[in-house]
Amino acid sequence: WSLAGLELPAPVLTEEARAANFSNERGVDGTVRFLRNVMGLWLWEECRRTWEGRGHAVDLPALLGAAERVTPFASLIDPDAPEFLAPGDMPARIRAYCRRTGQPVPQSPAEVLRCVLxxxxxxxxxxxxxxxxxxxxxxxxIHLVGGGARNALLCRLTADATGLPVVAGPAEATAVGNVLVQARAAGLVGDLPSMRRLVARTQPLRHYLPRGDGSAWDRAAARLEPSSPRNC
Incomplete structure (x- = not known):
């Protein structure tokens, strides 16, 4: 999953938020993660599993390099569409979605990966x-943490799409956070801002700035609106 949202001091409990499928999760020191699930790199992992199951080795760095050279916005999907939930032949389902919505059908693994990201x-x-x-x-x-922080193309595209700088890392955010909370309980670290400064000093973080004026992303988003009722 991608868990996309905000860290807030209090929950958002409006009917509008509930209808938009957002949840409020308690965090350390009374913070609240106001978020919604987005189908994440599961899409890519299922593509890779399908290709490797057919005997095709997947070199991710090389494939990401090839995906960067693919024509932008050739094909787009709604990641939350029901047909992408189950395991199985994800490349075939992505192609079927693009065919059904009248878009160019991605053929090569690089084209499929570009579509997903x-x-x-x-x-x-x-x-x-x-x-x-x-x-x-x-x-x-945007702070992009977890395994997706290792995917430079996803981080760069997220910065471009949102028009916001992205700070990527730490990749092992869950483990780092767990260790820090236990360390604080033992009196080894200070308050939440101190823990975050420690992470910033000791973990490899990468910074991505948005490129362009965002108009191409506006047009791409408009293409998805009719077929993406779940994306509020």
């Missing part, structure tokens, strides 16, 4: 903008 970046944009509107907040930067 651009679609996820658009979903991140949609959910973050909706979360900000529901919470009455503005967003100045």
């Amino acid at each position: 651009e679609s996820l970046a658009l979903a991140h944009r949609t959910v973050l903008r909706r979360a900000a509107a529901l919470a009455g907040r503005s967003v100045r930067r």
Whole structure:
């Protein structure tokens, strides 16, 4: 999953937020993660599993390099569409979606990967903008943590799609957070801001700035609107 949303001091409990499928999760020191699930790199992992199951080795760095050279926005999907939930032949389902919606059908693995990553970046944009509107907040930067932080193309596309700088890392955010909370219980670290400064000093973080004026992403988002009722 991509868990896209905001960290807030209090939950958003409006009917509008509930109808938009947002949840409020308690965090350390009374913070609240106001978020919504987006189908994440599961789409890519299922593509890779399908190809490798057919005897085709997948070199991800080389494939990401090839995906960067693919024509932008050739094909887009709604990552949250029901047909992408179950395991199985994900490349075939992505192609079927594109065919059904009258788009060019991605053929090569690089074209499929570009379709997946651009679609996820658009979903991140949609959910973050909706979360900000529901919470009455503005967003100045995105912290992208977990395994997706290792995917430079996803991070770069997310920055471009949202028009916001992305700070990527730590990749092992769950483990780092667990260790820090236990360390604080043992009196080894200070308050939450101190823990975050420690992470920033000791973990490898990468920074991505948005490129362009965002108009191409606006047009791409408009293409998905009729077929993406779940993307509020």
